[in-house]
Amino acid sequence: MLELSIPEGKSPRLKIMAYTCAIFVVAAGVVVLYARFQAGPQPSGSVTGPVPGIVRPGEPDFEYYKKYIRIADVKASLGTNFAKSRIAIVSGFITNEGDRKLEALELRIALYDVYNKLSKERISTPLRPDAGLKRPLQPLERRDFTVWIENIEQLWNPRRLEIEISGLKYQ
Numbered sequence: 001m002l003e004l005s006i007p008e009g010k011s012p013r014l015k016i017m018a019y020t021c022a023i024f025v026v027a028a029g030v031v032v033l034y035a036r037f038q039a040g041p042q043p044s045g046s047v048t049g050p051v052p053g054i055v056r057p058g059e060p061d062f063e064y065y066k067k068y069i070r071i072a073d074v075k076a077s078l079g080t081n082f083a084k085s086r087i088a089i090v091s092g093f094i095t096n097e098g099d100r101k102l103e104a105l106e107l108r109i110a111l112y113d114v115y116n117k118l119s120k121e122r123i124s125t126p127l128r129p130d131a132g133l134k135r136p137l138q139p140l141e142r143r144d145f146t147v148w149i150e151n152i153e154q155l156w157n158p159r160r161l162e163i164e165i166s167g168l169k170y171q
Helices: 012-038 060-066
Strands: 069-080 086-096 102-113 118-127 142-150 156-170
Touching: 060 156, 069 102, 069 156, 086 102, 086 118, 086 156, 102 142, 118 142, 118 156
Parallel strands: none
Antiparallel strands: 069 086, 086 142, 102 118, 102 156
16 A cells, blocks of 8 residues: 655645645546456457448458358357346357458358247347457467347246357458
8 A cells, every 4th residue: 555654844735735635646546447357358249230340251351261161069048137038048159260361250140949840049249349358360370259138938848949150350
């Protein structure tokens, strides 16, 4: 802890000024740390809106680089949000096995019920330039992702899940 030593011959006003400055510095540090952590990385796929320059299936650039993207260790679990509604939490790893930087990746996630009927479908962008680490996925780099899907049916089957790449952007 910081110890302030003030000569005894000085007035109490100088002591009060020194303590006030020390408290101000500590409070300013707390405010800066709080603001920094509040503006930290957001959960993957939480920012909405299209990414400019993303290529879609059928385009030659998409077909060329899609074969270098691996989605692995995908797991789905059930949770509840603050409103007590059921949510699906889908997580896994994205690996860039190509030789270019991957800026954005768009996934189509389909959930099915116990009768193998499509229950819920969502398009999410877990890797995008304005969320998370805010830097592209480098060649041969692996990064985790998590996507939440809300309002899940009671009969949702977490063992049946389809994920496919529906868009990507690379340099």
